[in-house]
Amino acid sequence: MPYTHPVSRPWLAGRELEYVTEAVSGGWISSQGPYIPRFEEAFAAFNDYPHGVACSSGTTALTLALRALGVGPGDEVIVPEFTMIATAWAVTYTGATPVFVDCADDLNIDVTRIEEKITPRTKVILPVHVYGRRADMDAIMGLAYEYNLRVVEDSAEAHGVRPVGDIACFSLFANKIITAGEGGICVTRDPHLAEQMAHLRAMAFTRDHSFLHKKLAYNFRMTNMQAAVAYAQTEQLEEILETRRDIEKRYDDALTDVPGVTLMPQRDVLWMYDLRAECRDELLTHLADRGVETRVFFKPMSRQPDYYDPAWPDLNASRLSDDGFYLPTHTGLTAQDQEYITDEVRAFYGAA
Numbered sequence: 001m002p003y004t005h006p007v008s009r010p011w012l013a014g015r016e017l018e019y020v021t022e023a024v025s026g027g028w029i030s031s032q033g034p035y036i037p038r039f040e041e042a043f044a045a046f047n048d049y050p051h052g053v054a055c056s057s058g059t060t061a062l063t064l065a066l067r068a069l070g071v072g073p074g075d076e077v078i079v080p081e082f083t084m085i086a087t088a089w090a091v092t093y094t095g096a097t098p099v100f101v102d103c104a105d106d107l108n109i110d111v112t113r114i115e116e117k118i119t120p121r122t123k124v125i126l127p128v129h130v131y132g133r134r135a136d137m138d139a140i141m142g143l144a145y146e147y148n149l150r151v152v153e154d155s156a157e158a159h160g161v162r163p164v165g166d167i168a169c170f171s172l173f174a175n176k177i178i179t180a181g182e183g184g185i186c187v188t189r190d191p192h193l194a195e196q197m198a199h200l201r202a203m204a205f206t207r208d209h210s211f212l213h214k215k216l217a218y219n220f221r222m223t224n225m226q227a228a229v230a231y232a233q234t235e236q237l238e239e240i241l242e243t244r245r246d247i248e249k250r251y252d253d254a255l256t257d258v259p260g261v262t263l264m265p266q267r268d269v270l271w272m273y274d275l276r277a278e279c280r281d282e283l284l285t286h287l288a289d290r291g292v293e294t295r296v297f298f299k300p301m302s303r304q305p306d307y308y309d310p311a312w313p314d315l316n317a318s319r320l321s322d323d324g325f326y327l328p329t330h331t332g333l334t335a336q337d338q339e340y341i342t343d344e345v346r347a348f349y350g351a352a
């Protein structure tokens with residue numbers, strides 16, 4: 001049964017169609033074309049960073065960032081336990097080893113547990129701004145300075161959280177705050193890193209196109225059509241963030257006194273409205289039967305087959321992922337939609 005209230009839906013209310021039509025009618029459908037630098041410049045400027053490098057996904061953005069920093073076999077990268085697996089996979093793709101750190105109660109990396117995981121092999125700290133909540137970047141930048149490490153921010157879920165690290169990587173998948181359908185972008189202050197990422201994204205071609213490739217690189221390019229959508233989305237980003245702030249407030253107001261429901265700390269930007277609930281799975285079935293789609297929280301990395309830890313540590317991330325989920329969250333969600341959804345949550349707990 002299709003959901004009457006899907007968990008996410010893209011918001012394409014700006015000039016997306018106009019720009020894509022222009023790209024297609026001009027024949028600029030590959031990764032050559034004016035919307036790519038236009039989007040890169042606009043998105044980097046939004047973040048107060050001078051350089052943007054657009055690519056094919058959030059996962060490839062992370063991979064480019066790590067490769068540009070020289071991360072490879074023998075290196076270790078600090079990664080949160082509580083994240084989407086792409087964060088850890090990007091490290092594995094480079095040949096390096098992800099070293100996991102448990103999360104705090106706000107789901108972000110527990111900065112008090114990072115230092116104990118730093119070794120002489122550690123090269124990068126890779127925090128994630130989970131569900132739009134900014135990780136404690138002051139503490140992370142302090143550790144990076146002390147141990148001479150680089151910082152890559154996984155900002156896949158946090159457009160609007162201003163970066164401070166060496167590189168920040170954003171996803172533009174269709175469920176993200178802004179989208180290109182599929183896509184990603186890295187922003188950095190360092191022109192050398194920007195050049196490296198652009199080089200690696202496009203098969204490490206040399207300027208003379210002599211087909212001599214001096215590095216193992218990738219085809220992680222974004223098309224001009226995707227960039228046309230992404231550029232139109234960037235034009236609306238401030239407004240989208242504002243709309244989402246209202247959505248967050250309405251959910252907070254409607255759910256604050258429901259017994260059995262635990263609200264999560266305020267987000268810096270709203271990607272998904274996350275919460276915790278008693279009898280979560282029964283609640284989610286109740287909502288699904290009434291047309292409301294939800295998603296459970298991420299599973300901790302050391303519970304994943306790729307990173308299974310036989311010691312099975314007693315993780316905060318496991319405890320939180322067992323009863324956490326998120327409600328439909330997208331820019332077009334109306335107050336009426338939210339009333340329907342929250343009334344169903346309240347009804348389940350007999351709080352109607």
Ligand SMILES: Cc1ncc(COP(=O)(O)O)c(C=O)c1O
Pocket residue numbers: 057058059060083084086087128154156157171172173183184
């Ligand atoms: C925290 C995080 N990192 C990375 C990614 C990967 O982004 P993409 O799906 O664009 O490859 C996601 C996507 O869902 C994510 O949530």
